Amino acid sequence: MRPPAEPDSPADRQPEPGLRADAERNRERILAAARRLYASHGLGVSMACIAREAGVGKATLSRRFATPDELINAVFADRMDAYAAATAQALADPDPWHGFVGYVQTVCAMQAADRGFADVLAMTFPPAKALEARRTEAYNGFLELIARAKASGHLRADFTDQDMVILLMANAGVIAATADAAPDTWRRLVGQMLRAWAVPGTDLPSLKPAPAPTALYRAMVRLARPAAGSGGDTERATERAGGR
Incomplete structure (x- = not known):
């Protein structure tokens, strides 16, 4: 019979509740x-x-x-859940075209609300398996949504899922460039893209007004600034924002 370990044996030590809470x-x-x-x-x-x-x-x-991927996975898990839920909600709409339009508007609004999520939707993170699994689930639902919208006669036959990826990439850029000067510019982009994708004669949501020329100019000036400087602009800007 083996003698009991000493009370202070490292093998028997358990993390104190205070340490776990910290x-x-x-x-x-x-x-x-x-x-x-x-x-x-x-x-x-x-x-x-x-x-x-x-x-x-x-x-x-x-x-x-x-790793950064582990952190991204943890930060955006709930948002990716909402992204998948938007697909399910669109598929549940009895009007396939209305569901398609609602999906596009909802996903692009999620991008506009969070620049980080805008990047997540426009990129892939293979090591972040949970994040990619939810993305795959949403993607498969979107393929079904496309088929239904085409069958309804309102979505152009030459539309592909890659067109949505292109919109997400473009929307991410517009959001980054106009967030301060003209924050609703993305809505104009989405409206114009829906017009490009729709079969002529299809009912469409009203098109949002174009941003003022002065606001677009400010956005263009802001967008050009990082290119004129050296590397590390993102971190320096973050440190300034945090008062560091």
């Missing part, structure tokens, strides 16, 4: 900081910048999330 608090602080920075600056924010925003060390961040 670890969970750190995790939530990291996630909250990442959400804020991704939403305002996109996915280009560095892990070091997120650690500073959360008020934790780089080692603490690495223990919770070893």
